[in-house]
Amino acid sequence: MTRLSTTFAQPRPALVCFITAGDGDTAANLDALVEAGADVIELGMPFTDPMADGPAIQSANLRSLGAGTTTADVLRYATDFRARHPQVPLVLMGYANPMVRRGPEWFAEAAAAAGVDGVICVDIPPEEDDALGPALRAKGIAPIRLATPTTDAARLPQVLEGSQGFLYYVSVAGITGKQQAQIESIEANVARIKQSSDLPVAVGFGVRTPEQAAAIAKVADGVVVGSALVEICGEYGAEAPAKLRELTSALAAAVHGARQEQAA
Amino acid sequence: MNSPNSFRTQPDERGHFGQFGGRYVAETLMPLVLDLEREYRKAQADPAFQAEFDDLLEHYVGRPSPLYFAPRLTEELGGAQVWFKRDELNHTGAHKINNCIGQILLAIRMGKTRIIAETGAGQHGVATATVCARFGLPCVIYMGAEDVKRQSPNVFRMKLLGAEVIPVTSGGATLKDAMNEGLRDWVANVHDTFYIIGTAAGPHPYPEMVRNFQSVIGKEARAQMLARTGRLPDLLVAAIGGGSNALGLFHPFLDDPGVKMLGVEAAGHGLDGDEHAASLLGGSPGVLHGNRTYLLQDEDGQITEGHSISAGLDYPGIGPEHAWLKESGRVDYTAVTDAEALDAFQLLCATEGIIPALEPSHAIAAVKKVAPTMPKDSIILANLCGRGDKDIFTVAERLGVEL
């Protein structure tokens, strides 16, 4: 069992929390997320051109790069996290260019050495994934793919082929940020994906409040929250860990309890 | 690398030019670019589509553009004969309109009702706003806030033409950031929006499609040169931002072994520093904006800002076909500095009575260097891809003249 499969094997849905590496005190922020109940950590690798991200995560990328964050720093955050939290799955999320700059094998090797469990690369679709995906799998790292409302039935098998860890269902056709999808559409799409795959499905994009998270947790295996947490990092600086703890606790309670409420 | 039998059969069915090109986009966009490719293939096979394209180019854009022998510049340089393909005489003043006509016809064919585009110098934005007005479609132009300042006449033109111009403040607030914003808009409005990319870059099929629409330049020039001189030119020269005017000129000649080609990048303040926009000569391969190509980037793969006096060349990437043509050795690439381009700008004004845009001024600067080294019976054909009206403020400032 990998850390990811152990987490998703639990009967309760998982809370997946995203922040951008190097935006504020990363170690303190990550600890706050874990202590408040995050089940999986997604650590964003900053990139100058985050094309799929809305204003909140764009700004986080630029703050991090402005503070001088390098790929070596991101890997160090991962290594240190793994030492402090041996059981919590850690996923790197980012864009192709920083990941392939020194070669996909180099990146897979370095990420594996840092204790990373999975990698989400936003802009390498299955059609172009003949180098990074195989390199990651060879090192025991799960390549986590994205499916979207525009991923139709004909395309879905291609997306699933070679995917590991979990499938990230992007609930809105758009960028990260504030728009929200209708829960009916999320439910139908998650059901559609689950017919074709045994992978756990986590749903993200536009999830901000415990209420939204609870609604999604009823129909999916995991809920991803990003922009709302990243905004806290941007707004509160040194006070961010306390504020992250607050929101994450509420989200965790909502996600973990979603199905009990349903059963009751 | 072994020479292929033909240099004109790229890309392959996955949109790859050798190791370059491809479709590096988020999953949300992937079904769209696949759909775009299918629709483009159908349009290519439809004689009515080609006929409408040709008709608009002739009667709306003003094609064919003249092929012009520049006698005084030739005499001044004292070597090869210098000829120009006069695409600055097109409606809207640059080659950009050729591509916009093709793409808006495709958008209409696909039933799209809203057009978006990115622009750097504003020429592609103006050309897009123009075709949107012509066909009555709403138009949103993303333009880096820095470029909005540098190119205010073009911003006003776009607004006159009915476009909404959205200044982009993220990143360095120039062309690459405008392109990011265009991609973000497209992802969020996939159902009704067509993204008219302005150069031979972006995810497949854009590099191929833009090249094909721009190839009218080279097809005309080849026929015109044969008709006028009975022979083909010895050397083609064109400036390169993303590479569309250069590919438009070069592509129809790629399988003529006697025709050499020179692509001219912007060396800004010089290739020895960081202040340039020469992705091929001063960059390295990577992935940005949907394709694998040469990029200006640091050791971590972060994209660095280009610099050029010319806003239209100030892009940290280059179309993937140029990356392949460079590696295959078929096309040579060089770079000229801001100062050299400015000299060439003035030289063309003084010798030929033509005010060129700062982008083709880079090509003219390269011509100025190579023409004297070539025999007098040889022929250089340079692409005069834009006129300089938009640049007079920049040039005045550089020359210390107050307007």
Ligand SMILES: Cc1ncc(COP(=O)(O)O)c(C=O)c1O
């Ligand atoms: C007149 C002119 N030439 C050249 C360019 C550079 O683009 P490309 O390399 O695609 O021709 C631009 C871009 O704005 C332009 O306006």
